[in-house]
Amino acid sequence: MKLTARRMHQLVEPIHLVAYFCEEPTDALMALGLRNYWDGYFAGRAAPLGQGAPAEVVHAVFYNFADGEVARHIPRVWTKTTPEAALAAREQGAVTALRRILGDLADSPGLARAADLATKAATSASMVGRPLYAGLRALPVPEEPVARLWHAATLLREHRGDGHNVALVAAGIGGTEAHVLGALSEGIPAEKFGRVHHLPAAQLAAVVDGMRARGLVDESGWLTDAGRETKERIEALTDDLAAPAYDILKPEELDQFVADLGPISAVLDAAGSR
Helix, strand or coil: CHHHHHHHHHHHHHHHCHHHHCHHHHHHHHCCCCCCHHHHHHHHHHHHHCCCCCHHHHHHHHCCCCCCCHHHCCCHHHHCCCHHHHHHHHHHHHHHHHHHHHHHHHHCHHHHHHHHHHHHHHCCCCCCCCHHHHHHHCCCCCCCHHHHHHHHHHHHHHHHHHHHHHHHHHHCCCHHHHHHHHHHHCCCCHHHCCCCCCCCHHHHHHHHHHHHHCCCECCCCCECHHHHHHHHHHHHHHHHHHHHHHCCCCHHHHHHHHHHHHHHHHHHHHCCCC
16 A cells, blocks of 8 residues: 555645645635734644644644744734634635636536545544644534545645654654755755755754764765665655555545546646645
8 A cells, every 4th residue: 555655645735735835725814813924834734733732742743843933833823813713714715725726626526526535534544643633633524525625635644744753753853854854855955945944054054964974964965875765764654654544445436536636636736736
């Protein structure tokens, strides 16, 4: 199921990503009185953990933000809105974005089938050791097909994400290191990578130096063989941990799911989920 898990991630991820890359979810969250994009990001994504989750807990669950970044938004966002309102705004914005991008596909039988099969998979996996996925599982499943598809895609994405954190911890890779590892594996210098390029140069250099001392990065700043092997091992374990979510689907259901998701994901990929 490893190849299935990776293929399904490629098909499901563009559906979820509208929450981050489209204006509609951000606008809906900003309408709640939040200050900026990152207020909306943390309010929308952390909402399933509840208003009482402190920044330290959100940081641990999200894993790969630099020290202090979460605390700039949590718990401040909850002085402006509630988790329930943030969840509703995020979903409403995501559905609006999906309908805009997908056009007639949004009301197609294929999307409705994909929503049903995605929900079947997304609500079947174990919640043990997966805090963000468990928080999302506690939420009601929407009835409207586009909303149901986005909700299920979000569940599957965070189920995989929780497993990815486990794989990173097992490999001894810290949060900022995960971004450096990912950037270098794609041929992008760490200081040019979007999720860490804003960090102070000395802070980012210290992270890279620490990885160099462990044999993951060479003197030129690129991954060593050990670094590439570590990245591959993390991705393989992430696939292994994500696979059980799809075990509930019969072979013919999985084939149908892939067939229905194909055109949806293709349109979203072409639009950059924007």
